Amino acid sequence: MGFVGLSLLVAVADGSLIASLPPGWYLSLHRPPGAPPDWMFGPVWSALYVMIGVAGWLAWRRAVSPQPLRLWGWQLAANAAWTPAFFALHSPPLALMLCLALLVLTGLTMRAFLRLRRLAVWLMAPYLAWSAYATYPHRRLLVAQPRLAPVRYEESIEPATALCFAAWVALDVIPLEASTH
Numbered sequence: 001m002g003f004v005g006l007s008l009l010v011a012v013a014d015g016s017l018i019a020s021l022p023p024g025w026y027l028s029l030h031r032p033p034g035a036p037p038d039w040m041f042g043p044v045w046s047a048l049y050v051m052i053g054v055a056g057w058l059a060w061r062r063a064v065s066p067q068p069l070r071l072w073g074w075q076l077a078a079n080a081a082w083t084p085a086f087f088a089l090h091s092p093p094l095a096l097m098l099c100l101a102l103l104v105l106t107g108l109t110m111r112a113f114l115r116l117r118r119l120a121v122w123l124m125a126p127y128l129a130w131s132a133y134a135t136y137p138h139r140r141l142l143v144a145q146p147r148l149a150p151v152r153y154e155e156s157i158e159p160a161t162a163l164c165f166a167a168w169v170a171l172d173v174i175p176l177e178a179s180t181h
Helices: 002-020 024-028 038-062 067-088 092-114 118-144 159-170
Strands: none
Touching: 002 038, 002 067, 038 067, 038 092, 038 118, 067 092, 092 118
């Protein structure tokens, strides 16, 4: 069950980062209506990370090509990158782009898992739903506090570039491993 362990490692790493940072910046943000309360994040994400890990393990047991697991890894990487983007870099625009990339990658992962094991798809469904729900406050945060939107280019990425890159990697248009030819 290394997949569960890897998912929980992301949870612990992100949680440790959040705990090590002063809370002043986050507490100064005006959170939009509908944003989940702080106490909800720990229990929800703990359950989701276990479900993500089990889904990856179930797919791995039936996978005949590396693509479904590569997609699973990329969605987990996008998930892991969100916390530093938002809390350490204080970049809601970058965090929003990562949310959008995460939604695309999770959807592609679920589609790939559908060919392998339906239970893996069902285990990923709450994660997709929570990620979609979590994207709403990001967008509203930028609308409510426009001072957060203009960031230096090197602290952000263009939305289209991020989404296209994520999709290309997920679909193997951009191979990540070196060619052996």
